[in-house]
Structures are given as C-alpha cells and as structure tokens.
Amino acid sequence: MRLSRTARVALRAATWAVLGLLYLPLLLVFILSFNSARSLAWPPRGFTTHWWATFLDVESARAALWSSGRIAFVAMALAVVLGTMLSFALQRHDFFGKAPISLLAALPIALPGIVTGVALRNTFVRFGWDLGFLSVVAGHATFCIVVAHNNVVARLRRISPNLREASADLGATPRQTFGLVTWPLIRSAVFAGAILAFALSFDEVVVTTFTAGAGTSTLPQWILNNFSRPNVLPYVTVVATLMLVVSLPVAWLAQRLSEGSRD
Amino acid sequence: MRKMTGTAAAVALAAAVLGACGGGSDGSAAMTELGEGEGAVNIVAWAGYVEDGSTDPNVDWVTGFEQETGCEVNYKVGNTSDEMVELMQSGEYDVVSASGDATLRLIAGGDVAPVNTDLIPNYADVFDGLKNQPWNSVDGQSYGVPHGRGANVLVYNTEAGAAPSSIVDMFSADSPYAGKISVYDAPIYIADAAIYLMATQPELGITNPYALDQDQFDAAIAALEAQKPLVGQYWSLYTDQQAALESGSVTLGTSWQIIVNLAQANGAKIDATIHAEGATGWSDTWMISSKAKHPNCAYMWMNHIISPQANAGVAEWFGEAPSNAKSCALTADPNHCKVFHADDEEYFSNVFYWTTPTSKCLDGRTDVECVPFSEWVNAWNKLRA
Amino acid sequence: MLAPPLAWLLVVYVGSLVLLVAGAFFSLDEFTGKVTSQTTLSNLDEAFTEPAYWSLVARSIGVAALVTAICLAIALPVAFYVAKIAGPRAKRALIVAMLLPLWSGYLVKAFGLRAIVEPGSGGRDGGLLASLTGWSPGFGYPAVIATLAYLWFPYMLLAVHAGFERLPDTLVDASSDLGAGSLRTFRSVIVPVLVPSIAAGSIFTFSLSLGDYITVKIVGGTAQMIGNIIERALLAPNQPLAAAFTLWPIGIMVAYLWTMGRLGAFENL
Numbered sequence: 001m002r003l004s005r006t007a008r009v010a011l012r013a014a015t016w017a018v019l020g021l022l023y024l025p026l027l028l029v030f031i032l033s034f035n036s037a038r039s040l041a042w043p044p045r046g047f048t049t050h051w052w053a054t055f056l057d058v059e060s061a062r063a064a065l066w067s068s069g070r071i072a073f074v075a076m077a078l079a080v081v082l083g084t085m086l087s088f089a090l091q092r093h094d095f096f097g098k099a100p101i102s103l104l105a106a107l108p109i110a111l112p113g114i115v116t117g118v119a120l121r122n123t124f125v126r127f128g129w130d131l132g133f134l135s136v137v138a139g140h141a142t143f144c145i146v147v148a149h150n151n152v153v154a155r156l157r158r159i160s161p162n163l164r165e166a167s168a169d170l171g172a173t174p175r176q177t178f179g180l181v182t183w184p185l186i187r188s189a190v191f192a193g194a195i196l197a198f199a200l201s202f203d204e205v206v207v208t209t210f211t212a213g214a215g216t217s218t219l220p221q222w223i224l225n226n227f228s229r230p231n232v233l234p235y236v237t238v239v240a241t242l243m244l245v246v247s248l249p250v251a252w253l254a255q256r257l258s259e260g261s262r263d
Numbered sequence: 264m265r266k267m268t269g270t271a272a273a274v275a276l277a278a279a280v281l282g283a284c285g286g287g288s289d290g291s292a293a294m295t296e297l298g299e300g301e302g303a304v305n306i307v308a309w310a311g312y313v314e315d316g317s318t319d320p321n322v323d324w325v326t327g328f329e330q331e332t333g334c335e336v337n338y339k340v341g342n343t344s345d346e347m348v349e350l351m352q353s354g355e356y357d358v359v360s361a362s363g364d365a366t367l368r369l370i371a372g373g374d375v376a377p378v379n380t381d382l383i384p385n386y387a388d389v390f391d392g393l394k395n396q397p398w399n400s401v402d403g404q405s406y407g408v409p410h411g412r413g414a415n416v417l418v419y420n421t422e423a424g425a426a427p428s429s430i431v432d433m434f435s436a437d438s439p440y441a442g443k444i445s446v447y448d449a450p451i452y453i454a455d456a457a458i459y460l461m462a463t464q465p466e467l468g469i470t471n472p473y474a475l476d477q478d479q480f481d482a483a484i485a486a487l488e489a490q491k492p493l494v495g496q497y498w499s500l501y502t503d504q505q506a507a508l509e510s511g512s513v514t515l516g517t518s519w520q521i522i523v524n525l526a527q528a529n530g531a532k533i534d535a536t537i538h539a540e541g542a543t544g545w546s547d548t549w550m551i552s553s554k555a556k557h558p559n560c561a562y563m564w565m566n567h568i569i570s571p572q573a574n575a576g577v578a579e580w581f582g583e584a585p586s587n588a589k590s591c592a593l594t595a596d597p598n599h600c601k602v603f604h605a606d607d608e609e610y611f612s613n614v615f616y617w618t619t620p621t622s623k624c625l626d627g628r629t630d631v632e633c634v635p636f637s638e639w640v641n642a643w644n645k646l647r648a
Numbered sequence: 649m650l651a652p653p654l655a656w657l658l659v660v661y662v663g664s665l666v667l668l669v670a671g672a673f674f675s676l677d678e679f680t681g682k683v684t685s686q687t688t689l690s691n692l693d694e695a696f697t698e699p700a701y702w703s704l705v706a707r708s709i710g711v712a713a714l715v716t717a718i719c720l721a722i723a724l725p726v727a728f729y730v731a732k733i734a735g736p737r738a739k740r741a742l743i744v745a746m747l748l749p750l751w752s753g754y755l756v757k758a759f760g761l762r763a764i765v766e767p768g769s770g771g772r773d774g775g776l777l778a779s780l781t782g783w784s785p786g787f788g789y790p791a792v793i794a795t796l797a798y799l800w801f802p803y804m805l806l807a808v809h810a811g812f813e814r815l816p817d818t819l820v821d822a823s824s825d826l827g828a829g830s831l832r833t834f835r836s837v838i839v840p841v842l843v844p845s846i847a848a849g850s851i852f853t854f855s856l857s858l859g860d861y862i863t864v865k866i867v868g869g870t871a872q873m874i875g876n877i878i879e880r881a882l883l884a885p886n887q888p889l890a891a892a893f894t895l896w897p898i899g900i901m902v903a904y905l906w907t908m909g910r911l912g913a914f915e916n917l
Contacts, residue, residue, distance in 0.1 A: 003733065007830055011729040015742065018726050022749050025760025025798070028776060032763060038529070039509065040763040042779040060317065082653040089650035101650075102914050103905055104657050110851055110901050112859015114875045115894045118882060119664035121353075122671065122891075131355055142661050145653060203753050205862055213355040214305030215337040223755045224862070225340070228502035231318045240756035250751065252744050348681055349885035372680030450884075497870055510774065512767055512786075621679060637678040640884040641694060648704040648877055 026244055033237035040233075051234040058235050064222035065239075071133065071218060072201035075140035079197045082141070083148025084190060091156040108143035116143060117210030124211065131213030139211040140204060144197035151193030155186045192257040195250065219243075293377035293404075297562055303335045304560035307350045308360040309547070310501045311521045311581045312410075312568075313338040322580055324573040332567075334560035342499040343449040344617065345640070351375065354554040357561040360410055362545040363398035364451055364617035364636075370406050375550040377404050383566045385574075388587045392608050398616065399548040407548035408565050411574070413583030413603060414544035414614045415447070415455075416535040418523050420514035430538040432515060434459045434490050441493045445504055445516025448497035450636070450643035451617055454543050455517060456483040456490070458615065462540040472543065473618045474626035480634040484642050497647065508533050520582020544614035578603070665898070672891035681885045688888075695892035701877070705896050708873040711793055712857040718797040719804035719853045720846060727805055728838075731812035732820075743809070750802045758866045761795040765867060787869030795867050796857045803852035811845025812838075844912030851908055859897050 003011075028042075036046035055061065086105060090098055108116055117139065124135050159182070167177040205220045212221065223239065226232040306313055313336065316323035325336050339356070341347035344365040351359050351374045361369060369375040380386040386408055393399075393409035400406060419427050424439055432438045433446075434456070446452060457472035460482055467479050475483060495513045498504040501522050507513040508526040523535040549565045551558065567573055571589035578585035579594050584605040591600035604610035618625060624633040672695075675688040695701060730742045749757065766775030767786040778784035785791050815838060823833040861875025874897055881890035908914075 004830065008733055011725055011733060015726045015729045015734075018722055019742070019745055022746065022798075022801070025757055025764060026749065026752055028763050029756055029760045039506075040759070040766055040775060041510070042763070042766075042774070042776040058317065082656055085649050086653040089653070092649075099909070099914075101654065103909060104662070105653075106851070106905065106914065107901075108657075108661055110855045110905050112855065112875055112897045112901075114859055114861060114878050115665075115668075115897055116661075118878065118890060118894060119668040120660075122668050122887065123660075123664040125353055126667065131353065138660060142656070145657070149653075199751055203751070205754055213353070214339060215303065220753065220755055223753070226317075227755065227759055228500055228506070229318060236759075240753060240759075243756065244748075244752045254747075343883070345681075345885060346883045349883050352682070352885060368680050372677075372682050494870060500865075510766065619679065635678040637676060637681075637884075637886070640881075640886060641889075644877060644880050644884075645698060645700045647872055647880070648698075648700045 029237050030241045030244070033234060033241050035234065035237075038231060038233050051238050055235045055238045058232075060217070060226075061219075061222055061235060061239055064217045064219045067133070067216060068202055068219040071136050071140060072198045074137045075144055075201040076194050076198040078137065078141040079144030080148045080190060080194045083145045083150075083193060083197075084152050086145065086149045087152035087156055091153055105146045105149050109146050113143075113204070113206030114210070117207040120207070121210040131211060132216050135211045135213070136208055136216060136218070139207040140201040143204075143207065144200055147196045147200055148190070148193035151189045151196065152186055155189035159185050188257040192254050195254040195257070199250070199254075293379040294382060294558060294562065295379060297382050298559045300332050300334045300560045300563060301557040302333055302560070303337060304358060304557045304564050305337045305339075305356045306358045306360075306564065307339050307341045307347050307356045308358075309362075309581070310340050310342075312360050312577055314576075314580060322576065324568070324576045328564065328567045328573075332560065332563045334557065334563060336564070342501070344451065345449065348372075348374075351552060354552065357552050357555040357557045358564055359550050359552070360547050361407070361550050362547050362617045364619045366398045366406065366548050366550065368619055368636075369550060370401055373553055375406055376553040376555070378407050378551060378565070380405050380408065382562050383408055383569070385566050385569045385571070385587060388571065388589045389569065390586060390588055390606055392606065392611075393546065393586050396546070398546060398618065407550035408569050409586040410547040410549050410569065411578050411581070411583045411586050412544065412546035412611065412614075412616070413520065413581075414537050414542040416518050416520055416523065416542070417538050418445075418508065418516050418518035418533055418535045420508075420511060421532045421534050423514040426534065426536060427515060428536060428539055430455070430459050430462065430540045433517070434463075434486055434493075436489065436493070438493060438515075440515035443495045443512065443514040444490070444493045445496040445498055445507060445513035445518070446490070446494050447517045448499040448647070450639040451543070452517070453480075453483050453487065453639050453643060454615065454617075456486045458540055458543065459486055471626035472615050473620045474624040474628065474633050475620065476624070476628070476631040476633055480638070480642070484646065487646055491646075505529075521580065524580075524582055541613050541615060544611075544616055546611075546616050575599075578605075668891050668894060669898075670891075672888055672895065674888045676886055676888055683887055691888045691892040692895075694889060695895065701893075701896075704872060704877060705874060705900075707789075708858055708875075709900065711789065711796070711873060712854045714793050715796045715800065715857040716804075716850045716853040718793070719801045720808075720850070722797075722801060723804040723808045723849070724842075727808040727812050731809050731815075732817065746802055746805055754799065754862070755866075757799055758795055758863050761791070761798060762867050765791045765794070787867050787871075789868070789871050791867040791869075792864055792871055792873075795863050796860060797853075799863065800853040800856050803856075804846075804849035807845045807849030807852075808842060811842040814845075815841050847908040847911040847913035851905065851913055854904060855901055858900065 032040060032044060033051060034047050034049065035044035036048040037044065090101060120139050124131055129135060163181055164177055167181045172180065203220060205224060208218050208221055223236050227236045313325060314322045315325035329335055339350065341350060344362050347359055347361055348365050348368050350356055351369055352372065389409050395403065395405065399409060417427060432440055433444060454472035457469050457475055460467055461469045464482065467482055469475065469479050496504065496507050501519065504516060504518060505522050505526045509529050509531040518535060520535065523533060526533055549568060551561045555561050569587050571587050571593050574585045574587040575590035575593040578590060579596065579599055584600065584603040585591065591605055594600065620633060620636045620639060622632050622635045624631065671683065672691050673687050674683050675686045675690065677684050730739055734742055764776045765784050765786065767778055767784045774784055819837055820833055823837045828836065859875045861873060861879055864871055864873050864876055878890050878893045881893055
C-alpha cells in the first residue's frame with residue numbers, strides 16, 4: 001500500500017509505543033516478584049529470589065492451579081461441542097429465529113459477569129445443587145460456547161457450499177463428506193476456539209466467585225484472595241509471572257491455528 | 264404490599280411456583296454425640312481468625328488441628344457481617360464466626376443450629392460474662408460458643424499532628440484529616456454516625472446507636488452525607504485499609520487492632536486509640552450451620568478454636584479480648600488480657616456491640632418505630648452509589 | 649444439531665435469568681434477609697426511581713463508553729499498521745505480542761495497573777508513576793477507565809485488525825489515486841468498511857467495562873459502578889434488590905447488542 005514515509009514512521013512508532021505500554025504493567029509485576037519488600041511501591045527496596053525459591057511450598061496455590069486446569073479443560077470440552085453444533089445448525093439452515101439465536105449465544109459474554117454469576121448461583125442454590133466443581137464448569141461453559149461458536153461459524157462461512165455439493169455428487173455419504181471435506185477444513189478453527197475457551201475459563205474471576213462453593217478455589221480466586229495480603233503478595237507476583245511465561249507458546253499456537261485457515 | 268399490574272402479578276406468580284422450595288428450614292436440634300470427623304470443615308470467619316501460617320509462619324493454629332483431627336480447613340474471609348449471613352444462607356459452610364449483628368439474623372433465619380455445649384469441653388473455661396448472652400442464646404438454648412470481643416479502634420497517622428481523641432475528627436468539616444479519612448464500608452457504620460450525633464446533638468435523644476427512629480436515622484444519614492467529601496477510602500477488605508495506612512493515603516479511620524498491628528509491622532507510622540465518646544465493637548460467636556455437611560469436624564473446630572492455646576493466639580493476633588479465661592496465661596504479652604480488658608465488664612459496658620437494628624426499638628422505646636436493618640442497608644447503598 | 653446447545657442456553661442460562669428477574673418481585677424479611685413468598689414492586693421501585701442510582705447508571709455507561717472510545721482510538725492506527733504496513737514476519741510477531749496480554753490474567757493486569765497508579769504521600773513511596781513523575785491520578789474513575797481500557801484493548805484490536813484484513817489494499821490505493829489524502833481516505837473509505845468490526849469489538853469493550861466491579865475495587869478508590877451496587881445488594885443479603893438492579897445492565901446490553909447487530913457486528917465477532 002502506498003503511504004507517505006512520515007505516516008509510516010508515525011504509525012510504526014505508535015504501534016511500538018502501544019506494545020510497550022501493553023507490557024509495562026506485566027513487566028512491573030515481573031520485577032516486583034523479585035522485590036524484597038512486600039508492597040507494590042516503586043522502586044523495589046531490594047532484590048531477592050526467595051519468593052521464587054519457596055513458592056512451590058504454598059499448597060493452596062498448587063491446589064488452585066490444579067483445580068483451575070481441570071475446570072477450564074472440562075468447560076472447554078463442553079463449550080466446543082455445544083458451540084460447534086450450534087455453528088453447524090445456524091450455518092446450514094436458514095430459518096426464522098436464526099438472528100435471535102446468535103444473539104442468545106452472545107448474551108452470556110455480553111451481559112456483565114456478575115449478572116450471569118448471580119443468576120446461576122441463585123438457580124443452583126434454589127434447586128439444592130452443590131456449589132463446586134460442576135457448578136463452576138457449568139458457568140464457564142455457558143460463556144465459552146460463544147467463543148467456540150464464533151470461531152467455527154466464521155470458518156464455515158468461508159467454506160464454499162460447492163465443496164460439499166461436489167462431494168455429494170461424487171457419491172459420498174454425509175458422514176464421509178464431513179470426515180473427508182468439512183472436518184479437515186474446520187479442524188484448526190475448532191482447536192483455536194478450544195484454546196480461547198480454555199483461556200477464557202482459566203482467567204475468569206466473577207462467575208467463578210459466585211458459582212464456586214467452599215473449598216473450590218481457582219487460580220484467579222487464589223490471586224484475588226491473596227493479592228491484598230501483604231505477606232503472600234510476592235507469591236502472587238511469582239504465580240502471575242509464571243502464567244505469563246507459560247502463556248507465550250499457547251498464544252502462539254492459537255495464532256498459528258487460526259492463520260492456517262487463511263488462504 | 265402494593266397493588267400490582269396484571270403482567271407483574273403473572274410473572275410473580277410464575278416465580279412463586281418455581282421458587283416454592285427454599286426458605287428457612289426448621290432449626291434442627293443440637294447434636295447429642297460426636298462422631299468421626301468428615302475429613303473437612305468449611306469456615307467463614309473474620310480476617311485473622313483462621314491462620315494457617317500463610318500470613319506469618321509463626322502464626323498457625325490450623326495445621327495442628329488438621330493433623331490432629333484429619334479435618335481439612337477451607338477458609339473464607341467474611342469482610343462484613345452481612346457477607347457472612349449471605350454465605351451462611353448458601354448452605355455451603357459449616358461454621359461461622361458471627362458478630363452480634365449477624366447471630367440473631369442467622370438464628371431467626373434457621374441458618375444455624377443450636378449448639379450442644381456439652382460436646383465442647385473447652386466451653387467450661389469461657390468467661391461467665393460471655394455465656395448465655397442475648398446475642399448467642401435464645402430462651403436459654405445456646406447457639407454457639409463465644410470467641411472474643413473488642414472495640415473498633417480509631418487509627419491515626421502519628422506524623423499527621425497531635426493524636427486525635429474524638430469521633431468528631433471523623434465527621435467534622437474542619438477535621439485536620441479531611442480528605443484522608445478511612446471509613447468501614449458497611450451499613451452497620453451508620454451506628455458510628457449515631458455515636459457522633461450522641462456527642463454533638465444530644466437534643467436528638469439517641470441513647471443506643473442501633474435504635475434510631477426515623478428522625479434520628481435521617482440525621483445520621485445527613486452526617487454521613489456531610490462526611491463524604493472528607494472520606495479518602497471506604498474499606499471492606501481489611502488489607503485495603505492496611506495498604507492505605509502504609510502508603511499514608513489515609514491518616515485517620517475506623518479500624519481493627521489487627522490492621523493496626525499488621526501495618527505497624529510493615530513500618531507504618533500509625534497508632535490507635537478509642538475515642539472518648541464510646542466506640543462500636545463486637546462480641547463474636549462461633550456457630551454451626553443447620554445444613555452443615557461436616558458437623559463433627561465443625562464441633563471439633565469450635566472446641567479447638569476456643570481452646571486456651573488457639574484462643575490466646577487469635578486474641579493476640581487479631582487484637583481482642585479472648586473468651587477463654589485460661590488464654591490469659593498463654594499470651595505472648597503477659598498483659599494482653601489486661602490491655603484488652605478481657606474480664607472487665609465495666610469497660611465493655613461502654614462498648615456498643617454490633618447488633619441488628621429492628622423496627623421494635625432496641626433501647627426499649629415503645630412510642631416510636633425504629634428503622635429496621637433492611638432500611639439501613641438501602642440507605643447505605645444509596646449513600647455509596 | 650440445534651437442540652443440545654439451544655437447550656443448554658435456554659434452560660441453564662435463560663432459565664436462570666428468568667428466575668433471577670422473577671426474584672425481583674419478592675419481598676425480603678427485614679430481619680433475616682431471607683426472601684419471603686410475598687410479592688412486591690418495592691425492589692423495582694427502589695432500583696429504578698432513586699436518583700442516586702440513576703446517576704450511578706449514567707456514570708457506568710459513561711465509563712464504558714469512554715473505555716470503548718479510548719480502545720478504538722488506539723486500535724485504529726495500530727491495527728492499520730499491523731494489517732497493512734508491517735511485513736508478514738513482523739505482522740505475526742506483532743499479533744502474537746498484542747494477544748499475549750489477553751492471556752496473562754485479568755487480576756495480574758489490574759494489579760499491574762495498581763502498581764503504576766498507586767499514589768504515594770507523606771514522603772512514602774507510591775507506585776511507578778508517582779515515583780517517576782511525582783504525579784499520579786490516584787485511585788478513582790480515571791484509574792478505572794485507564795485500567796479497563798488496558799484490559800479490553802486487545803479485543804478491540806483483534807476485531808479492528810480482522811476488519812482491515814478484509815479491506816482490499818486496492819480500495820485504499822484507488823482512493824489515493826483519486827486524490828484523497830490519508831485522512832480523507834481513512835475517513836471516507838476505511839472507516840465505513842470497518843464499522844461492523846468496530847461494532848463487534850465494542851461489544852467486548854463496552855459490556856466488559858459496564859459490568860465490571862473488581863477493577864473498581866482494585867483501583868477505584870471510592871468509585872462505584874453498577875456491578876458494585878449489585879454485589880452490595882447481594883451481600884446485604886438482599887437477593888430481590890440485587891435482581892432488580894441487574895435489570896439495568898440487562899436492559900442496557902440488550903439494547904446495545906441490538907444496535908450493534910444492526911451494524912453487522914455478529915457477522916464479524
């Protein structure tokens with residue numbers, strides 16, 4: 001594209017500046033994880049690796065990590081299945097009520113988490129279902145459906161219906177067409193949706209707050225409960241930094257998967 | 264009830280059908296004998312009441328209990344009495360450390376069960392002045408074991424000028440602390456405004472800060488509205504206030520001794536006092552849920568937490584008077600019980616324990632209706648909106 | 649195909665919402681805080697006729713709108729650069745780099761911001777900003793807006809970037825061939841094509857900001873938004889009043905989604 005040199009340079013500078021700003025708070029948390037003082041004040045009072053050396057001893061953090069992982073995994077699986085089914089249903093057929101249904105799928109993420117959380121908690125408590133692993137999974141799956149759905153439906157929309165028709169004309173059964181034509185085309189979108197759903201669940205604070213009962217603590221819950229406790233705060237910065245380091249390859253993978261689609 | 268429109272009535276009816284279940288269960292009878300532990304106990308408590316060493320490795324009365332009984336402790340901090348009531352209503356928790364403004368609500372709502380104190384050996388050592396009190400017993404039936412008591416303190420920055428001694432500094436427009444005042448963010452704080460009015464506007468005739476008729480209540484709300492511009496922080500998370508005290512962003516506030524201790528330990532230049540006009544305070548009770556899933560562990564916990572050792576530990580850590588008479592010999596500071604007036608009923612007669620306001624005036628007046636707590640909540644929400 | 653997801657959304661989710669809203673019509677036992685079987689309109693009356701709550705709602709909408717505007721203003725040039733100017737390798741690196749913060753945890757980012765705006769006073773150390781420049785907005789609405797914009801910016805960027813990806817370069821070149829300056833091209837050619845993407849991105853920035861109450865707690869100081877008042881009512885405990893309050897965000901978001909849907913947002917989420 002043609003663009004004046006000044007414009008290019010200015011845009012480039014702006015982009016890098018924004019990128020820097022995006023990372024500044026994260027970098028700050030990273031640096032503070034080596035702070036010998038237990039506060040967020042700047043500058044750090046001294047350097048220590050004590051928190052890093054001892055954070056594995058914090059049992060509650062390990063338990064929260066494990067429970068977060070399980071919840072996110074199950075919620076992701078549920079959301080991907082439901083979201084993908086929804087995409088097929090909405091893409092293949094035209095019917096009255098299609099628009100309201102896409103709106104419905106987007107509602108759990110468009111409405112504030114506190115509304116979703118309070119509504120689900122109210123229902124679970126009223127019907128006597130225990131608040132715990134399953135109630136959190138149900139809550140997370142509800143707002144993750146739209147993520148999986150959006151990824152798949154976007155891909156389906158790009159696939160020419162001719163491909164399916166051709167497959168059928170050549171004698172393939174609907175099942176064969178799905179396995180040999182459709183699935184290979186949407187696979188990466190399903191995985192990208194799955195990763196996003198996992199991430200969304202892993203990071204969720206509000207719905208979890210209201211749907212988790214006693215004894216179920218996710219990593220964000222752990223951070224929320226402990227970040228304001230000065231004596232545990234350094235471990236929170238350590239856990240946060242670790243999450244950053246782990247997320248890098250995952251984000252990269254999700255990007256690769258959705259790129260694979262672009263022709 | 265108001266007259267309703269057709270649609271609203273239909274919606275409400277549908278909801279009534281759907282929501283028919285729920286509601287207060289009958290206050291089930293107290294346990295008669297103790298069985299095996301269930302492997303876990305879920306606790307709602309004030310900050311600092313359930314310490315497992317994660318705040319300070321030397322402060323731990325949970326790990327030993329877990330090892331001894333096999334009951335794993337799950338602990339949730341309740342930041343206000345109201346939050347504790349809500350959490351107990353969910354039926355998810357076995358035990359709660361309820362203050363006086365929560366206990367009767369929990370009993371009336373059927374959320375807590377009577378407690379058989381015979382199953383709690385350490386109950387014998389509790390100060391007599393704390394047993395069978397109106398906030399922990401009904402008709403002679405005990406609903407919990409006393410934990411400890413204290414007064415809310417006035418915390419101040421020692422570098423901000425002369426030490427304050429009056430609640431007036433919290434409310435007056437020419438307070439030297441204006442803009443840096445820290446206020447407890449809960450409806451029950453309206454009682455502090457009432458205490459301020461007791462001192463500054465005696466013509467209102469307030470004698471009990473939890474028994475306010477409409478005029479007195481309106482005056483208290485007006486005082487809180489006038490206080491708003493002076494307020495630098497409304498806190499409900501104790502650590503929020505601690506951080507603000509440490510950073511110096513607030514220099515005066517209603518506080519708890521534990522917050523003062525923690526902030527001082529981190530080097531904050533602060534100190535605490537009790538204002539001359541009388542302070543609000545609390546007398547806490549460990550209660551057991553009527554829907555407890557781990558009743559045996561819950562009883563074990565109640566016995567453990569008022570044992571001399573643990574009770575002394577909490578009392579000193581939180582900064583309050585213990586409930587167990589034997590605790591006084593075990594505190595690290597031998598004068599702790601004296602400093603916190605553990606058995607000084609005279610002293611506590613000047614502390615206004617947190618209590619739930621009701622329409623029937625708590626000060627015995629019968630010629631007027633008082634403002635019930637639900638109105639306190641609405642007024643506080645509006646004030647904070 | 650349609651039945652299971654639809655059943656889930658309708659029964660679990662919409663069913664819960666309906667129960668919640670219906671709960672707003674019940675009165676509360678003034679002492680125990682339990683919902684009674686008596687019906688009443690007083691909760692709706694409280695939630696919708698009190699001027700104090702109107703101003704709260706207006707403020708929340710204002711915050712959400714400002715956050716959206718800020719995200720958009722920053723996302724437009726950045727997404728343009730990434731989609732149209734950066735080389736293929738740089739593009740991938742930039743996308744991943746901008747996405748990454750989305751994965752680093754809401755609370756981590758909010759507290760990172762807190763560490764920046766933390767005001768110092770009385771000779772004590774404040775956060776980064778106060779320490780480096782001697783000035784900080786402190787805790788309050790500006791900090792809330794900055795934090796929310798920081799949190800949700802990647803959503804807007806992704807949406808706008810996707811929009812630019814769909815915009816043919818030739819269209820832009822044609823505009824400049826016809827003598828339009830950069831700004832004119834941007835305004836008359838690029839933005840109209842982007843409207844559905846912007847609408848899609850704004851759903852995230854607007855709704856996530858509107859209902860937020862945790863960021864408000866972390867960096868808001870004495871600030872309050874709709875979410876905080878719902879939480880307050882809930883913890884009072886006054887479930888019916890909390891339910892009545894939720895009608896505010898539900899109503900606002902349904903109207904917002906409907907409007908954005910008209911702009912084509914759902915084809916571009």
